[in-house]
Amino acid sequence: MSTVLSIQHVSKSYGPVRALNDVSFDIPSGTVFGILGPNGSGKTTLLGITMDILKADSGSYRLLEEEPTEIQRKQIGTLLETPNFYHYLSAVRNLRIAAAIKGRGHDDIERVLKVVNLWERKDSAFSTFSLGMKQRLAIGAALLGDPEVLMFDEPTNGLDPVGIAEIRELIKKLRLQGKTIIMASHLLDEVEKVCTHVAILKKGHLITHGDVNEILANEDIVELAAADNGLLKKVITQFSGYSNMKEEDGMIRLYFPLGVANLEALNKHCFNGGVILNHLQVKKKSLEAKFFELTN
Amino acid sequence: MLKLLKIEWLKIKNYNAFIVLVSFFALGVVASNFIVYSTFNNSITKSAGVSMIMAAFNPYSFYNTWQTTSYVAGWILMLPSLLLIILVTNEFTYRTNRQNIIDGWSRNQFTSVKMMMALIAAILSTVLVFITALVFGAASHTDFSFNGISHVGFFFLKALSYNMLAIFMAVLIRRTGFAIAVFFIYMGAENIISQLLDVWSVKLRTQDNLDLGSMGDYLPMGASDGLLTFPKNNLRDIASSAFATNFTWLVLGIALAYLFIFYFFGKRRMLRSDL
Numbered sequence: 373m374s375t376v377l378s379i380q381h382v383s384k385s386y387g388p389v390r391a392l393n394d395v396s397f398d399i400p401s402g403t404v405f406g407i408l409g410p411n412g413s414g415k416t417t418l419l420g421i422t423m424d425i426l427k428a429d430s431g432s433y434r435l436l437e438e439e440p441t442e443i444q445r446k447q448i449g450t451l452l453e454t455p456n457f458y459h460y461l462s463a464v465r466n467l468r469i470a471a472a473i474k475g476r477g478h479d480d481i482e483r484v485l486k487v488v489n490l491w492e493r494k495d496s497a498f499s500t501f502s503l504g505m506k507q508r509l510a511i512g513a514a515l516l517g518d519p520e521v522l523m524f525d526e527p528t529n530g531l532d533p534v535g536i537a538e539i540r541e542l543i544k545k546l547r548l549q550g551k552t553i554i555m556a557s558h559l560l561d562e563v564e565k566v567c568t569h570v571a572i573l574k575k576g577h578l579i580t581h582g583d584v585n586e587i588l589a590n591e592d593i594v595e596l597a598a599a600d601n602g603l604l605k606k607v608i609t610q611f612s613g614y615s616n617m618k619e620e621d622g623m624i625r626l627y628f629p630l631g632v633a634n635l636e637a638l639n640k641h642c643f644n645g646g647v648i649l650n651h652l653q654v655k656k657k658s659l660e661a662k663f664f665e666l667t668n
Numbered sequence: 669m670l671k672l673l674k675i676e677w678l679k680i681k682n683y684n685a686f687i688v689l690v691s692f693f694a695l696g697v698v699a700s701n702f703i704v705y706s707t708f709n710n711s712i713t714k715s716a717g718v719s720m721i722m723a724a725f726n727p728y729s730f731y732n733t734w735q736t737t738s739y740v741a742g743w744i745l746m747l748p749s750l751l752l753i754i755l756v757t758n759e760f761t762y763r764t765n766r767q768n769i770i771d772g773w774s775r776n777q778f779t780s781v782k783m784m785m786a787l788i789a790a791i792l793s794t795v796l797v798f799i800t801a802l803v804f805g806a807a808s809h810t811d812f813s814f815n816g817i818s819h820v821g822f823f824f825l826k827a828l829s830y831n832m833l834a835i836f837m838a839v840l841i842r843r844t845g846f847a848i849a850v851f852f853i854y855m856g857a858e859n860i861i862s863q864l865l866d867v868w869s870v871k872l873r874t875q876d877n878l879d880l881g882s883m884g885d886y887l888p889m890g891a892s893d894g895l896l897t898f899p900k901n902n903l904r905d906i907a908s909s910a911f912a913t914n915f916t917w918l919v920l921g922i923a924l925a926y927l928f929i930f931y932f933f934g935k936r937r938m939l940r941s942d943l
Contacts, residue, residue: 424775425766425943446772456767458758460683472675473771513771 374401375437376521376552377422382431384417384576391417393576394431399554399569401521404547406563406584407556409573410667415556416453418573419525423450436521446474449519451527455510459499463490463509466498467516476517487542488512503530511539522546523554528562540566560660574667587662591615592633594626597651598642607645611638623651672773672781673788679764685754693747697796701728701740705804726808727898731815733805735897738823741797742896745827746855748789749834753847756782756838766943779938782839783931786831794824822895825923829889832930839934858887888926895919 377399384392392414399405407415420426422433423445435444457466467481485491488508493501501509507530514522527543528536543553543566557563563570564584571581580587594614598604604624608617613634616627626633633654642649680686705728727736759765768778798820805812834851841847 420942423766423770425769427940427942442769442772442774442777445770450770452766452770454763456763458679458683458764459762461679465678465682469675469678470767470771472671472678473768473773475772513767 375399376401376435377554378434378437379418379422380432380434382418382421382428382433384414384421384426384428390576392421392428395573395576395578396431397571397578397581399552401552402550403569404543404553404555404567406567406570407554407573408558408560408563408570408663410558412575413573414576415558415573416525419450419452419523419554419556423452423523425452447519448521448523449514449516450523451510451514452523452525455506457498457506457509457513460497462495462497463501464494466509467513470513471516474517480516480518484512484515487515489538504532504535507531508535511542519551521552521554525556526558527555528557528559536562560663572663572666579666592628592630593655594628594633594635594638595623595651595653595655596626596638596642596649597623598647598649600647604642604647604649607642607647610645611641669780669784672777673784676781676785680755683755686751689747689751689754693744693751693793694796696744696747697737697741697793697800700744701737701800701804704736704740705807726810728804728808729810730805730808730813731817733801733808734816735819737797737801737804738819739896739898741793741800742823742826742893745793745830746852748793748827749830749851750848752786752789752831752834753838753851754844755785756835757842757844757847760838760842761844769943775939775943776935779839779935782835783832783934786835787828789831790824790827793827794820797823819896825920826893826896829923829927832927832934833888836930836934839937855889858889862887862890895923
């Protein structure tokens with residue numbers, strides 16, 4: 373598997389603020405790679421550096437396994453931070469400029485405008501668009517020329533629920549076509565639904581990165597409840613294999629190493645100990661919980 | 669470069685401010701020269717007293733027409749500069765400078781094409797001045813002559829200096845209103861400083877006491893301004909030349925040096941800073 377983007381020891385400061393601190397990771401091709409972090413964690417700065425609109429203080433990066441130049445950028449469809457268009461020009465005229473810069477013909481403009489549902493408004497000036505329409509035009513511009521790699525920074529910004537669902541479907545479709553999608557977001561729900569890999573940033577530090585299942589599901593959580601939770605707790609203490617036990621929300625949560633939890637054995641143990649369970653369930657940690665755990 | 673320029677054309681051809689300012693400038697060049705032209709013509713026919721003197725001097729006869737038209741048109745050169753400031757700062761305001769680079773221009777290409785626009789604007793203004801001078805020259809019924817065509821060249825240099833200063837300010841300041849304000853304030857300030865230096869007689873002299881004019885004539889805009897003067901005639905006070913001809917070359921060199929400074933630092937800023 374080749375590497376689409378390789379980031380090596382990148383650091384960047386804005387005056388006294390350290391926006392990125394020695395960040396390194398690789399983005400393999402064919403993945404949907406989520407870059408997560410709270411507001412101000414350095415996501416956009418990182419993507420901006422890889423697009424040469426920001427200059428890193430130190431460190432380097434490689435695009436498509438080559439030294440980065442404008443040639444690689446032409447092959448990556450990018451939406452960074454805000455939709456950037458000429459306000460006085462229509463959607464079509466704006467896309468003609470983008471297509472010309474990318475070195476592509478005009479023949480793809482109709483397709484992308486239809487994909488993002490803006491074909492009816494193709495001759496309206498950009499300044500007359502709503503926030504969501506501007507965002508969709510920016511996504512359309514990124515799709516021009518059907519690039520193999522797409523980079524979306526907060527792609528669902530300003531979109532209504534239908535628009536968000538459409539973009540999610542679009543990303544899934546692109547993934548099925550074998551495209552690599554790099555997506556920065558603070559909307560965890562969105563990332564959890566589409567990403568295969570994640571990198572988590574906090575205040576410019578890379579906290580963790582890798583396969584989304586490995587990062588999210590490094591523990592199995594088993595929820596148990598019985599009529600008498602006190603007795604249940606006593607019985608559970610004699611059961612081995614879990615790493616931690618917590619009592620919350622009228623339930624007992626047992627934390628097992630990944631893949632170790634055996635519900636049958638647990639159920640049997642409780643029954644033999646005289647406790648009848650009324651709730652027994654394995655829960656994967658939600659990305660949100662994991663995110664708070666990692667970033668707090 | 670042609671490819672880049674075609675894309676610039678796509679950006680501006682439907683932009684109202686572009687159309688308005690270009691029309692204003694084109695009209696302005698013709699109209700301002702027409703005013704000077706008719707003023708002189710009227711004074712010849714109407715005021716009998718001066719007519720004897722004026723008749724001997726027609727600013728639009730060949731070869732004066734090259735110099736007069738260039739000088740008069742030089743006064744409205746801020747219009748193309750204003751347009752260039754707007755076009756460049758628009759890119760920063762709309763953040764399309766970022767998008768152009770994201771889409772696949774290099775920073776160098778983005779900067780070069782803007783500098784090229786300054787050059788093209790200067791060339792087109794010069795062509796306009798050339799044609800205007802030709803028409804007014806023909807209207808004054810004198811024999812055609814290329815004598816004094818160097819003034820059209822000086823006009824080109826002045827236009828390029830204004831345009832490059834405009835690009836430089838736009839790249840440095842990035843905000844439309846602020847850049848325009850600084851551009852005009854700078855123009856005014858340089859004039860005042862230049863006048864003060866004159867008043868304080870900060871004169872430059874070489875060893876053989878050749879007068880090299882005032883310090884103020886060597887400031888960025890003064891250098892190219894000084895090359896363009898109203899034609900001399902027997903009414904000496906109508907115009908005074910900032911420079912004696914024997915150091916035109918020196919001033920020319922200095923104007924070119926300023927151009928290079930604008931080019932170099934403008935480009936450096938675009939290549940190195942965050943966008």
